[in-house]
Amino acid sequence: MRAIAGTPDELRLRALRGLPAIVPGDDLAALLAHAANDAGVRLSGGVLVVCQKVVSKAEGRIVTLSNVTPSDPARRIATEDGKDPRHIEVILRETARIVRRGPGVLICETKHGFVCANAGVDLSNAPGEDVAVLLPDDPDASARRLRAALAVPGGEPLAVIVSDTFGRPFREGLVDVALGCAGIAPIDDLRGEKDLVGRTLSVTAMASADQLAAAAGLLMVKDSGTPAVWIEGVAPRGDGDARALLRRRESDLFR
Amino acid sequence: MRAIAGTPDELRLRALRGLPAIVPGDDLAALLAHAANDAGVRLSGGVLVVCQKVVSKAEGRIVTLSNVTPSDPARRIATEDGKDPRHIEVILRETARIVRRGPGVLICETKHGFVCANAGVDLSNAPGEDVAVLLPDDPDASARRLRAALAVPGGEPLAVIVSDTFGRPFREGLVDVALGCAGIAPIDDLRGEKDLVGRTLSVTAMASADQLAAAAGLLMVKDSGTPAVWIEGVAPRGDGDARALLRRRESDLFR
Numbered sequence: 001m002r003a004i005a006g007t008p009d010e011l012r013l014r015a016l017r018g019l020p021a022i023v024p025g026d027d028l029a030a031l032l033a034h035a036a037n038d039a040g041v042r043l044s045g046g047v048l049v050v051c052q053k054v055v056s057k058a059e060g061r062i063v064t065l066s067n068v069t070p071s072d073p074a075r076r077i078a079t080e081d082g083k084d085p086r087h088i089e090v091i092l093r094e095t096a097r098i099v100r101r102g103p104g105v106l107i108c109e110t111k112h113g114f115v116c117a118n119a120g121v122d123l124s125n126a127p128g129e130d131v132a133v134l135l136p137d138d139p140d141a142s143a144r145r146l147r148a149a150l151a152v153p154g155g156e157p158l159a160v161i162v163s164d165t166f167g168r169p170f171r172e173g174l175v176d177v178a179l180g181c182a183g184i185a186p187i188d189d190l191r192g193e194k195d196l197v198g199r200t201l202s203v204t205a206m207a208s209a210d211q212l213a214a215a216a217g218l219l220m221v222k223d224s225g226t227p228a229v230w231i232e233g234v235a236p237r238g239d240g241d242a243r244a245l246l247r248r249r250e251s252d253l254f255r
Numbered sequence: 256m257r258a259i260a261g262t263p264d265e266l267r268l269r270a271l272r273g274l275p276a277i278v279p280g281d282d283l284a285a286l287l288a289h290a291a292n293d294a295g296v297r298l299s300g301g302v303l304v305v306c307q308k309v310v311s312k313a314e315g316r317i318v319t320l321s322n323v324t325p326s327d328p329a330r331r332i333a334t335e336d337g338k339d340p341r342h343i344e345v346i347l348r349e350t351a352r353i354v355r356r357g358p359g360v361l362i363c364e365t366k367h368g369f370v371c372a373n374a375g376v377d378l379s380n381a382p383g384e385d386v387a388v389l390l391p392d393d394p395d396a397s398a399r400r401l402r403a404a405l406a407v408p409g410g411e412p413l414a415v416i417v418s419d420t421f422g423r424p425f426r427e428g429l430v431d432v433a434l435g436c437a438g439i440a441p442i443d444d445l446r447g448e449k450d451l452v453g454r455t456l457s458v459t460a461m462a463s464a465d466q467l468a469a470a471a472g473l474l475m476v477k478d479s480g481t482p483a484v485w486i487e488g489v490a491p492r493g494d495g496d497a498r499a500l501l502r503r504r505e506s507d508l509f510r
Contacts, residue, residue: 007476013266013488100508107508115425165461169424169509170370171432172502173442173462175469187428188476206420207428208473214430215470217461218489221262221443233268234473247427253355253362254424254509 001238003188003208011233015219015226024060029149044155046232049216052164054227061134094119113246139180140241147182159183159236163213176217178209178242185238256493258443258463266488270474279315284404299410301487304471307419309482316389349374368501394435395496402437414438414491418468431472433464433497440493
């Protein structure tokens with residue numbers, strides 16, 4: 001399934017800013033629609049990339065650390081790594097399996113199947129010093145809800161991607177990836193198409209949703225107050241969960 | 256070191272097309288300058304992302320398979336995987352170390368230090384059925400040469416990124432990454448900066464060059480005849496080799 005109509009000549013990315021600090025229960029779609037309006041953006045026929053943190057906060061995926069009683073495994077890891085045992089406890093609760101442990105680093109497979117540091121549990125820029133922000137419970141469902149709420153009457157369909165910033169093996173630095181998506185095929189599947197000399201491209205399936213998340217990440221510089229980016233020039237096609245981007249453990253050479 | 260000046264409000268990506276099929280010895284910079292001119296793009300104050308394949312071809316990094324005599328190890332792998340032993344031989348010559356072998360898959364660490372399938376040796380869309388295109392010998396040097404040749408008199412500095420399409424562990428689908436860069440810090444290092452509540456961001460170093468490559472990749476859909484993309488709205492800052500994006504084997508939990 002193709003993710004993007006045709007081959008675009010030009011893409012334009014626009015930062016949506018001015019959202020208030022998000023708290024549980026906020027109507028994130030309404031706040032995003034307002035920010036889009038302020039930026040002169042019509043949410044029609046493009047892709048809205050929304051950072052995970054505002055989605056999680058609006059959905060109440062926040063844990064107050066003072067309410068957390070660390071388990072023995074959490075205490076042991078925290079002692080070894082010089083971390084807050086309550087933070088480790090929250091990480092372990094989100095973790096299906098620890099994939100690797102390094103010095104001060106926990107690479108976890110989350111219950112959703114994401115492989116990332118600390119199971120995506122983040123302390124930075126939370127609304128207080130003692131809270132942890134978890135990944136959304138179902139980021140694809142989050143994207144679908146936002147998409148339904150943001151559709152412009154009479155407009156072209158839009159796609160919504162919920163993004164987060166992950167490290168990766170082999171390469172330094174973080175990149176943004178798609179945790180959830182709606183209204184676009186997460187993988188732009190060119191398999192079966194021909195290349196310029198007529199040979200069938202056998203293995204080319206681009207992770208378009210991740211590329212869109214990475215592009216948006218250029219405008220979402222950490223904590224710059226840009227929780228969402230509108231991408232126009234790509235007419236989204238297809239549909240599917242970002243879950244399709246998760247390689248199954250059995251076919252992963254690195255787990 | 257920061258890679259991008261300020262926090263941009265808007266990015267614009269424009270496809271550069273119309274290059275002829277590139278052959279060894281072509282003046283790629285001149286052809287890119289011509290394509291930019293045709294697209295009405297002034298190569299000033301932005302980032303030019305150029306796909307590896309045209310760089311490699313212009314630099315003559317092409318091997319005619321009929322001239323290749325496979326070694327015994329290449330013959331063995333080719334037999335086991337049902338591949339062309341000459342292709343495997345070229346891959347092995349580019350490989351410092353095989354990181355993983357799966358069914359029909361060779362994940363190699365190249366002599367440069369890239370970890371990717373087939374050491375980046377590609378058969379598809381080569382200028383004949385029996386040639387392999389290798390990665391540039393020194394993609395950072397390739398980027399520096401293009402940057403020097405493309406500088407517009409009186410213009411703002413530009414950055415050049417040489418990109419390729421890689422798979423990755425844990426996630427399905429391919430993404431574009433930076434093999435080489437010039438005129439921009441490959442990693443946007445936020446370490447030491449404060450987040451919105453004044454806490455120091457201890458681990459945030461964004462792989463900006465990879466994010467720029469991924470963004471450009473949205474317009475470079477495989478073999479669509481878009482070998483380069485101009486990104487404006489990011490004023491490149493700093494400098495450094497994309498080599499800095501390569502995690503050292505000793506600090507990689509997955510090698």
